[in-house]
Amino acid sequence: MSQKLTHLKELESESIYVIREVAAQFEKPVLLFSGGKDSIVMAHLAYKAFYPAAIPFPFLHIDTGHNFEETIAFRDELVERLNIKLLVGSVQESIDSGRAVEEHGYNASRNKLQTVTLLDALAKYKFDAALGGARRDEEKARAKERFFSHRDEFGQWDPKNQRPELWNIFNGKKDLGEHFRVFPLSNWTEMDIWQYILLENIELPSLYYTHEREVFERDGVWLAAYPFMKLKSDEKVIRKRVRCRTIGDISCTGLTVSEAHSIEDIIDEIASSRVTERGGRADDKRSEAAMEDRKKAGYF
Amino acid sequence: MSGYLDMELLRFTTAGSVDDGKSTLIGRLLYDSKSIFEDQLEAVKAASERLGNEEINLALLTDGLRAEREQGITIDVAYRYFATPKRKFIIADTPGHIEYTRNMVTGASTADAAVILIDARNGVIEQTKRHSYIASLLQIPYVIVAVNKMDLVGFSEEVFEKIKAEYQQLIDILHLKNIYFLPISARDGDNVVTKSENTPWYKGEPLLQLLETIPVKEEIDELPARFPVQYVIRPQSDEFHDYRAYAGRIAAGKYTVGDAVTILPSLTQSTIAAIDEADKSLEEASAPQSVAIRLADNVDVSRGDMIVKSDNLPRIDSNISLMICWLNHRPLSIGGKYVIRHTTDEVFGIVKDVYFKVNINTLENIKDDKTVQMNDIAHILIKTSKPLKYDLYADNRITGSLVIIDEGTHETVGAGMIVDSLLEQTFVI
DSSP, X not given: OOOOOOHHHHHHHHHHHHHHHHHHHOSSEEEEOOSSHHHHHHHHHHHHHHTTSOOSSOEEEEEOSOOOHHHHHHHHHHHHHHTOOEEEEEHHHHHHTTXXXXXXXXXXXXXTTHHHHHHHHHHHTTOSEEEOOOOGGGXXXXXXXXXXXXXXXXXXXXXXXXXXXXXXXXXXXXXXXXXXXXXXXXXXXXXXXHHHHHHHTOOOOGGGSOEEEEEEEETTEEEEOOTTSOOOTTOOOEEEEEEESSOOOGGGBOEEEOOOOSHHHHHXXXXXXXXXXXXXXXXXXXXXXXHHHHHHHTOX | OHHHHTOEEXXXXXXXXXXXXXXXXXXXXXXXXXXXXXXXXXHHHHHHHHTTOSSOOGGGGTOOSHHHHHHTSOOSOEEEEEEOSSEEEEEEEOOOSGGGXXXXXXXXXXXXXXXXXXXXXXXXXXXXXXXHHHHHHTTOSEEEEEEEOGGGGTTOHHHHHHHHHHHHHHHHHHTOOSEEEEEOBTTTTBTTTBOOTTOTTOOSOOHHHHHHHSOOSTTTTTSOOEEEOOEEEOOOSSTTTTOOEEEEEOOBSEEETTOEEEEETTTEEEEEEEEEETTEEESEEETTOEEEEEESSOOOOOTTOEEEETTSOOEEEEEEEEEXXXXXXXXXXXXXXXXXXXXXXXXXXXXXXXXXXXXXXXXXXXXXXXXXXXXXXXXXXXXXXXXXXXXXXXXXXXXXXXXXXXXXXXXXXXXXXXXXXXXXXXXXX
16 A cells, blocks of 8 residues: 555645646646745745746736735745746836825734736736635635636626536636636645645745834734834833734734744744734734735735 | 644535535634634625625635635635644635536545535425535535534524434445534634533534544555556766656555565556655655655656556456546537546546436436536446556555546546445445
8 A cells, every 4th residue: 555645745736736727727727925835935945836937927027016015025036046037017007107095004914905007917917817825724715716717807706606516627717808827736734834834844924023123012913113004192112022924015904012033933833823823913913804805805 | 732643634515505505604613713804804794895795794704716706605725724623624615506516526526525504494305415416425424414404493402413314325325424413603603613401302512623633545545555556766967877766645555665566557566765745754654645756677667657556466357437527618528539638547438328327416317318518427438548456445545546637628627536336336325
């Protein structure tokens, strides 16, 4: 009797299958790269799926203009190493051209505005499939998502009328102007991602490890102090040792007070954590169906 | 930590009618295995209060869409994840209503096990028959019949035994294998994660322990080897100028370097020169690994072809008998042309005949009405534009399954399981 596949190898094998299926079924796919751990794992899997050939599609980064500089530096280094063409969609440009309107107030965020920039970029380059690193365990609306998720010509998701997805047969057929979002990491959990990063020795931005930075507390969440983050009168900036459990736009990325120096430390920390990784994400806290609503509109 | 890296994966589906407490059971498994986080629990608590529930409604953990929460029902398959020190689990939580049969079929298509809930007060009802039929149709290897709400019948052994006896008739009709029965109360957690003191007469294991120990995919690499070619890897670089590999996911069996193989449909013979997994070369690989195979000879191979070991070929035919579940509002068109996607292959198919439909509540065959509507299960014959290289679904769930796609709308309209022609009636009933 041969050796059984571990669950991590099975997940890897499933994801590689999905990524290759995208390359085979679509004319112009793109990988949505945010610089976070999930999209770094996606880049690693795409590299493995086509080795020794180059990854046959470009990466697209939707830049809110409010990114941690470490994320951008890491992104540039990675695409150079993998010899990938990087495209950047700028939320600032969408605002400047009047396509998107900046939010105001203390909780202003460019998170939601990314949808405009994303859909514009997909249309501009005529991409017919966008690979994303979203996982079903992240959020309850994501738990309903397919691997191959159809989007109409407005980029919208119709959760009540999704195409059935059976066995491992994926149907990427569509009309002109429509596209697909594809989620190869659908079945991975946060813990799987970290274990896989450890197993494969994948390099990550320094933000994931403990470091000292200027922070302030809002609604029980630590946020990074930056010039564009408006402080309320009772909010004080202090220095603390923190790390990112997820990396998003600065305005909505909650920081974890942590002393984790290595992947092993991070895994121990997550294993004993009693809140989900999105517990610190202000973008999900806007309403009970915040993610469902954003996804319907065309969000990642 | 090393334990985690050695874990196996079990995919299971849950079936039960609206009020059988299915989502509550899943909520209970997640809660008692400590897979629910504080912020999720807080959100569910708040939502429960807003919806007027007196206790925390664990079903809200899985019913994630706005419409589902409003109506208190499950509409679409939701996937949930939890892990114990022994295994990692993927739950496909599927709706129980008859109008969502298609979603149940979707959830069942990848499941290693099915948990079918029965309300202890109602016993085996039509829905139970339907769910069991689908488990049998989709060939889910293990079926766990959980008799729920035992607290409402005073944890009576007599009630439990009576339901078991009723269900035995279904087992005989549907040829179900590997059945387990257990008495539970999902609401209070009896026999879910820990053995209940309320059922001293029950000698078996609680649900979670059962899920941790039933064998996973133990036979898939013992089956005849099947490798549908997904993608051809041909680097454009000087360093790998002559490299040419066929990428795909092994559907069944095992491949070893040096194996004599046949490429289908051309029937060309060759030998496996190398099996690559990214920058590592393997001596052997088995299902369900994604690899890239290099052949010793320069032969013509492309997406949709299949590389098999020469000592055991699949069937090759363009007349295909299917059991189908129809998934779309527009009924199946007899004589109609559809796109057929089978493994990585794509052909056209014309529907030649509908032999019968199945009334999945009574398990009777209907021969005088050939209109196949959404959620119907039917036995049909199709003719494909090119021969398929296939196995029976009963022998191989990957090379024996296909989907039917509407040429005009591009929607996936049917799910097909390849069977021997059932005019002689062997598969069910």
